[in-house]
Amino acid sequence: xxxxxxxxxxxxxxxxxxxxxxxxxxxxxxxxxxxxxxxxxxxxxxxxxxxxxxxxxxxxxxxxxxxxxxxxxxxxxxxxxxxxxxxxxxxxxxxxxxxxxxxxxxxxxxxxxxxxxxxxxxxxxxxxxxxxxxxxxxxxxxxxxxxxxxxxxxxxxxxxxxxxxxxxxxxxxxxxxxxxxxxxxxxxxxxxxxxxxxxxxxxxxxxxxxxxxxxxxxxxxxxxxxxxxxxxxxxxxxxxxxxxxxxxxxxxxxxxxxxxxxxxxxxxxxxxxxxxxxxxxxxxxxxxxxxxxxxxxxxxxxxxxxxxxxxxxxxxxxxxxxxxxxxxxxxxxxxxxxxxxxxxxxxxxxxxxxxxxxxxxxxxxxxxxxxxxxxxxxxxxxxx
Amino acid sequence: xxxxxxxxxxxxxxxxxxxxxxxxxxxxxxxxxxxxxxxxxxxxxxxxxxxxxxxxxxxxxxxxxxxxxxxxxxxxxxxxxxxxxxxxxxxxxxxxxxxxxxxxxxxxxxxxxxxxxxxxxxxxxxxxxxxxxxxxxxxxxxxxxxxxxxxxxxxxxxxxxxxxxxxxxxxxxxxxxxxxxxxxxxxxxxxxxxxxxxxxxxxxxxxxxxxxxxxxxxxxxxxxxxxxxxxxxxxxxxxxxxxxxxxxxxxxxxxxx
Numbered sequence: 081x082x083x084x085x086x087x088x089x090x091x092x093x094x095x096x097x098x099x100x101x102x103x104x105x106x107x108x109x110x111x112x113x114x115x116x117x118x119x120x121x122x123x124x125x126x127x128x129x130x131x132x133x134x135x136x137x138x139x140x141x142x143x144x145x146x147x148x149x150x151x152x153x154x155x156x157x158x159x160x161x162x163x164x165x166x167x168x169x170x171x172x173x174x175x176x177x178x179x180x181x182x183x184x185x186x187x188x189x190x191x192x193x194x195x196x197x198x199x200x201x202x203x204x205x206x207x208x209x210x211x212x213x214x215x216x217x218x219x220x221x222x223x224x225x226x227x228x229x230x231x232x233x234x235x236x237x238x239x240x241x242x243x244x245x246x247x248x249x250x251x252x253x254x255x256x257x258x259x260x261x262x263x264x265x266x267x268x269x270x271x272x273x274x275x276x277x278x279x280x281x282x283x284x285x286x287x288x289x290x291x292x293x294x295x296x297x298x299x300x301x302x303x304x305x306x307x308x309x310x311x312x313x314x315x316x317x318x319x320x321x322x323x324x325x326x327x328x329x330x331x332x333x334x335x336x337x338x339x340x341x342x343x344x345x346x347x348x349x350x351x352x353x354x355x356x357x358x359x360x361x362x363x364x365x366x367x368x369x370x371x372x373x374x375x376x377x378x379x380x381x382x383x384x385x386x387x388x389x390x391x392x393x394x395x396x397x398x399x400x401x402x403x404x405x406x407x408x409x410x411x412x413x414x415x416x417x418x419x420x421x422x423x424x425x426x427x428x429x430x431x432x433x434x435x436x437x438x439x440x441x442x443x444x445x446x447x448x449x450x451x452x453x454x455x456x457x458x459x460x461x462x463x464x
Numbered sequence: 465x466x467x468x469x470x471x472x473x474x475x476x477x478x479x480x481x482x483x484x485x486x487x488x489x490x491x492x493x494x495x496x497x498x499x500x501x502x503x504x505x506x507x508x509x510x511x512x513x514x515x516x517x518x519x520x521x522x523x524x525x526x527x528x529x530x531x532x533x534x535x536x537x538x539x540x541x542x543x544x545x546x547x548x549x550x551x552x553x554x555x556x557x558x559x560x561x562x563x564x565x566x567x568x569x570x571x572x573x574x575x576x577x578x579x580x581x582x583x584x585x586x587x588x589x590x591x592x593x594x595x596x597x598x599x600x601x602x603x604x605x606x607x608x609x610x611x612x613x614x615x616x617x618x619x620x621x622x623x624x625x626x627x628x629x630x631x632x633x634x635x636x637x638x639x640x641x642x643x644x645x646x647x648x649x650x651x652x653x654x655x656x657x658x659x660x661x662x663x664x665x666x667x668x669x670x671x672x673x674x675x676x677x678x679x680x681x682x683x684x685x686x687x688x689x690x691x692x693x694x695x696x697x698x699x700x701x702x703x704x705x706x707x708x709x710x711x712x713x714x715x716x717x718x719x720x721x
Contacts, residue, residue: 280584287583287590288569288576288597295559295570302557305519306571307545307637367561428561 089432093370096433101271108264120263124335126380127270128154128328129352131277133360133372135324140358141366141428142285143317144297145209146217149224151354153322155344156200157193157329159231162339165189165256177262186269189256190330197326198319200227205318209311224354228341256330257337266334273331277324281369284320293317294367359410363417364424371426379410470533472497472673473549473641478517478527479697487513488697491527495641495673500663502688502705503677506717510697511677512554515643518675519551520544531640546574550639552630554646554677560619564610567618567629568601571636601636607669608632608662624655628662635666641673642666648680656680660687685709693717 108119136150165185168174174181208219258266284290292313295303304310332352333339343352356379364375383406386392392403402408417425471494478491488510495501505511516522518529520541528535531547539547550571559567576597582590605611608628613621618629627647634642644663648656660683667674678684684691685705692702695717701708708714 283584283586284580288573288578288593289580289583291562291566291570292573294562294566298559298561299557301521302553302559303570304541305521305545305551305553305557306633307542307550307574308570309540309542 089430089434092433093431097275105267108267116264117260120260120267121335122380122384123267124263124270124331126377127274128331128335129357129360129376129380130274130373131324131328131331132352132357133364133376134278134281134369135321135328136357137361137364137366137369137372138281138284138293138317138321138324140361141368141372141424142290142297143293143314145314145318146213146358147220147318147321148217148354148358149204149220149222149227150321150325150357151344151352152224152227153197153201153325154329154332154352155227155231155341157197157326158333158339158344159329160196160326161189161193161256161330162333163236164192165333177258186256186334189333190273190327193330193333194323194326197329198323201319201322201325202315205315205322209314209318221354225345228345231341256333258334263335269334270331273327277327278369278373281324285369289313289316297367356410359414362424363414365426365428366424367428368424368426368430370431371424371429374426374431375424382409382413469496471495471530472532473518473675474530474533475518476528476530478514478524478529480513480517480522480525486697488517488694491517491694491697491699493675493692493702495675497640497673498667498671500667500674500676500687500689502684502691503675503694504679504681504684504691504708505694509694509717511694512645513697514694515551515645515675515677518544518641518643519549542574545637545639548638548640549643550634550637550641551643552627552634552645552647554649556623556626556630558618558626558629558633560617562618563615564618564621564629565598565601565605565614568604568632568636569597571633572597572600575638604632604635607635607665609658624651624658627651627659631662631666635670639672641675644674644676644678646677646679648678648683656683663687 104119104123108116108123111119132150132154136147139145139147139150168185168188174185176182204220204223208216208223211219292303292308295306295308296310296313300310336343343350345353360375360379361372363379364373365371386403386406386409392400395403421427473493473495475491475493479489480487491514493501503511503514513522517524520536520539520543523538528537530536531549534547536544536547559570562570576593578587578590578593581587602611602614605614608631610621610625610629610632613625618626621629631642631644631647647663648659651659663674663676664687666672676684676688688705690703691705691708693700693708693711693714700713700717701711703711
């Protein structure tokens with residue numbers, strides 16, 4: 081009976097997602113050219129941000145290890161996918177971005193992106209995961225920076241190679257890079273990728289693997305005393321997380337005309353950098369995959385609307401000034417979330433549409449317990 | 465015809481030094497299945513260090529641990545558990561963000577043999593293993609009197625029940641030797657009595673050897689068949705409870721000369 085309830089919750093969520101996706105796609109198709117120019121790239125970006133945030137959540141929220149180099153795996157995936165697609169194109173395997181041959185190449189590129197990132201994740205994870213906390217964060221941060229420089233200096237895909245027609249400038253014309261029309265046409269690829277990846281991650285988390293890694297997060301010593309091979313599960317999770325990050329890299333290569341390592345570097349100011357992905361996970365809820373999805377979409381929309389100034393120009397002047405520095409807004413948002421919901425908005429709950437009728441009660445309970453806590457503290461102070 | 469039985473757990477000259485400090489020296493113990501042995505000693509005597517040696521948390525600098533006659537040298541903690549030694553902790557270590565039943569299921573992980581693919585595609589093998597583990601976990605929770613609390617967070621259990629949950633989790637590893645580190649610490653007399661019956665049930669039902677560290681002397685004297693006393697890392701006495709209670713060295717160690 082309980083099993084059935086969980087199933088309905090999933091199905092309702094899933095159906096709602098399909099409807100939402102259909103509405104967005106419908107808007108893109110019927111809304112004319114301007115709408116299409118807005119919708120198609122946004123959906124693609126959303127899709128890779130969602131998978132990025134969810135895959136980092138495996139490591140950060142479920143395993144409890146801070147990794148700051150997640151975009152490094154994405155970079156590896158993006159370059160692997162781009163180079164493989166270009167190789168196929170040059171071999172004359174396909175000429176236009178349609179048909180069975182191209183789909184096969186697309187599939188191979190995505191798979192190869194995932195596998196190459198996973199291999200690298202394994203390689204990095206084995207030594208790195210012997211460390212904990214801050215030290216692991218520093219190592220992964222270093223990894224994220226190193227990988228960008230390594231790619232830069234590889235003769236066949238670095239700055240030189242790519243800009244000289246080996247991959248970058250050619251990506252749009254002959255590789256994976258989709259034009260706006262093609263992005264619209266292949267929106268379902270992005271949608272399908274999100275659904276498949278999220279399903280896989282859910283299945284992983286709701287199995288003995290998920291239980292084991294949550295146990296490691298809660299108490300490593302007790303986990304090993306319960307017969308869990310801590311280092312094995314850590315490296316496994318890190319590898320799986322890297323695998324999905326690699327897949328997002330392939331999606332990134334699909335929706336960009338050119339690849340530049342600067343877009344994966346730690347210091348870039350866009351929404352796509354390792355720290356921002358961490359912010360998404362923290363805001364959404366560490367240990368809540370659905371929370372990551374929601375946070376990725378919401379933060380993307382926030383970023384998008386701030387940039388395109390739809391509602392910002394309606395604000396009072398001093399606020400407009402604040403919004404010219406979007407990073408400032410995100411940090412304030414993050415601080416507010418951490419103050420009121422230290423474990424993220426969703427905590428470790430999963431979002432379910434079926435739960436919405438219970439929300440008013442829950443919110444009420446939340447404020448009552450907060451007020452009670454405050455009163456108790458006051459009481460303590462007056463006595464002290 | 466006296467048959468020589470291999471003890472379930474045996475240590476030979478087990479010892480560990482941290483630098484110049486000999487925390488435990490020449491620790492020898494033999495335990496048979498179904499036996500309940502107490503390990504006592506003043507604070508800082510090295511009791512928990514012995515537990516850490518017996519579970520592979522510390523690597524002994526001398527001596528060996530034998531389980532059913534097989535030496536466990538050089539193994540890691542989780543391999544000690546796989547071999548059949550489970551423990552509880554002096555300061556409770558539960559998985560706080562997981563439900564009570566999940567806490568127990570975690571300890572069954574090593575006995576679940578489905579792969580990542582089985583989990584991803586939810587094959588019949590997956591469902592079968594999950595169902596078996598759920599049933600087993602419920603059974604263990606029932607023994608420890610926690611069956612009605614299965615779906616609440618383990619951190620919201622009262623203290624005494626958290627201790628019991630730790631025992632249930634240790635039981636789920638299918639061990640042959642159970643090490644209990646001060647299970648009655650901080651419990652009131654009623655809770656201690658409940659714990660006592662729980663320990664007895666476990667021993668009768670699973671036939672495991674139990675090694676118990678405890679400061680509650682009435683508990684130790686009541687349930688333990690044998691007692692071993694250590695002080696400053698050295699075994700100063702071992703024998704039946706009555707012998708220990710009247711041993712001048714033990715009295716001296718506890719009360720001072």
